[in-house]
Amino acid sequence: MAPLGTGDFGTLSTDYGPAAWVPANSSNYTVSSRESAYPINYIVIHTMQGSYAGSISWFQNAAAGTSAHYLLRSSDGAVTQMVRDKDIAWHAGNWTYNTQSIGIEHEGYVDNASWYTDAMYRSSAALTRYLCDKYGIPKTRTNIIGHNQVPGATHTDPGPNWNWTYYMQLVTGDTTPPPTAWSTVVDNTTAGRFTASANWGTSTYSAQRYGADYRYANPVAASDTAWYKVNIPATATYRVEVWYPAVAGYNTSTPYIVATTSGNQTVAVNQTANGGVWRSLGTFTLAAGDANKVGVSRWSGSTGYVIADAIRITRV
Numbered sequence: 001m002a003p004l005g006t007g008d009f010g011t012l013s014t015d016y017g018p019a020a021w022v023p024a025n026s027s028n029y030t031v032s033s034r035e036s037a038y039p040i041n042y043i044v045i046h047t048m049q050g051s052y053a054g055s056i057s058w059f060q061n062a063a064a065g066t067s068a069h070y071l072l073r074s075s076d077g078a079v080t081q082m083v084r085d086k087d088i089a090w091h092a093g094n095w096t097y098n099t100q101s102i103g104i105e106h107e108g109y110v111d112n113a114s115w116y117t118d119a120m121y122r123s124s125a126a127l128t129r130y131l132c133d134k135y136g137i138p139k140t141r142t143n144i145i146g147h148n149q150v151p152g153a154t155h156t157d158p159g160p161n162w163n164w165t166y167y168m169q170l171v172t173g174d175t176t177p178p179p180t181a182w183s184t185v186v187d188n189t190t191a192g193r194f195t196a197s198a199n200w201g202t203s204t205y206s207a208q209r210y211g212a213d214y215r216y217a218n219p220v221a222a223s224d225t226a227w228y229k230v231n232i233p234a235t236a237t238y239r240v241e242v243w244y245p246a247v248a249g250y251n252t253s254t255p256y257i258v259a260t261t262s263g264n265q266t267v268a269v270n271q272t273a274n275g276g277v278w279r280s281l282g283t284f285t286l287a288a289g290d291a292n293k294v295g296v297s298r299w300s301g302s303t304g305y306v307i308a309d310a311i312r313i314t315r316v
Contacts, residue, residue, distance in 0.1 A: 016130060018123075019070060019079040024059040028067040030088040032099075040085070040135040042101035043128050043144045044092050045167075047115075047157035052107040056080055066090050068103035070127060074115045075274040077123025085131075092150045102131055110159030113282035114269045118241070121163070125170030132171070139172050161282045163239065165316055183314040186228040186294075187211045196226035196308065199298070206245030208276030210310035214244070217308075219251060219300040226308040231290035235261065236315055238286045240294060243310040246275025251304040257295040260284045266297070271307050278312055286313070 013019035034040055048055045052073040059067045059082050068091045069083045083089040091103030104124060108115025132139050141164065147155045168174075186193045189211055200215045215226060232238070240258055244250075250271040258265045258281060267281040286293060296308040 013079075013081040015081060015085045016070070016079065016127060019081040019127075022056055022060070022080050022082055024067040024082040024089075025062045025064065027062040028059055028064050029083045029090055030098075032086060032088045034086045034088070034099075035135065038088070038099040040100060040102060040131075041137060041143060042097060043131060043137060044097065044101045044103045044147055044150065045124075045145065045158050045162070046091060046103060046105045046147045046155075047110050047159060047162070048105050048107050049109055049157070050107075052078075052080075055105060055107070056082065068105040070102070071105045072107060072120050072124050072127075074107040074117050074120050075277065077117070077119040077121075079123060079127060085135075092147065093154065094150050094152050097150050102135075104128065106158065110157050110161065112269075113161035113267060114242070114274075114279045116161060116163065116280050117274065118278050118280070121167055122170060125167055128171050129173070139168075141168065144168070144171065161280075163280070163283055163316065166239065182233055183312065184230060185310060185312045186230060187310040188215050188226075188308055189213065193229045194226070194308075195229070195292075197224055199224055200226055200308065206247055206275070208245035210243040214307055214309035216250075216305040217298050219302065219304070219306055220298050222299060224298045225257060225295040227292040228294045228311045229291065230293040230311075230313055232286050232288050232293065232313070233315075235285070235288045237283050239283050239314045239316050240281045241278040241312040241314070242269065242281060242294075243278055243312070244269070244271050244275050244307045245309065246271060246273050247305075248272055249304050251300050251302050251306045253300050253302040254306045255297040255300055256281055257297055258282075258284050259286070259291070259293050259295075261287050268300075272304070283316055 011021045013021040067089045200217045253268045
């Protein structure tokens with residue numbers, strides 16, 4: 001959970017202690033007296049399709065015609081509340097669900113899994129758990145739903161990259177690893193587990209690095225991939241996360257390659273922001289065996305160094 005005040009605003013929420021309070025424009029929600037006027041039966045999970053700061057600014061704009069109760073920042077899980085729990089935010093696109101739900105927006109884009117950081121998952125789950133306990137909402141997927149599950153919804157968020165299994169484990173507190181759980185970290189210095197050509201340099205420039213140093217290279221119109229070798233214990237579904245230092249001059253579209261059972265899948269990551277934390281690329285089916293499983297390619301259309309630091313793979 002992010003510390004108090006990390007929403008970058010001075011006033012704290014009276015509904016949820018760890019949240020900053022920044023009121024939405026009064027034109028963007030309906031004043032009410034929940035739960036006497038309406039029961040609160042649902043939590044609706046959203047993806048902003050934009051930035052944390054930009055969404056806060058938009059909900060303060062009278063022309064927006066939309067709002068949410070809470071907003072979560074990707075990099076550290078900071079929380080800002082913009083509509084009181086008792087009032088009706090306009091977030092679900094369905095009046096009945098608006099009256100009976102609390103909307104939680106998450107920074108990022110549905111087609112880019114790297115925005116769904118562990119810090120944001122944990123912070124959001126703590127908020128959802130608190131709200132469920134406060135209002136008697138069952139901690140089930142019947143009552144904790146995505147925007148795409150609202151009847152009549154035209155939105156697809158939070159999208160296929162949102163890890164519902166992990167999120168609900170955090171909400172319910174059922175985070176004890178099952179017998180089949182497995183996780184490993186491979187750093188660029190892990191012996192026998194990282195390979196890169198001589199075109200990749202070594203740097204200690206950023207304090208956000210994982211371990212002693214990290215590798216960097218200029219983008220080119222050729223893959224020249226730096227690979228992380230992982231011994232996967234069984235063919236199954238795994239969450240793949242990456243760690244990199246974020247520097248303003250680094251690459252905004254670094255291609256990470258994941259070797260799945262259905263072929264290589266590429267996820268582009270902006271390495272100028274949200275560094276120094278584990279960032280999820282998504283969940284993938286990986287084949288059992290000891291082989292190159294995650295790579296960082298130099299084939300980027302953006303300028304700035306591409307970075308290869310560390311990866312973490314966890315069975316889910």
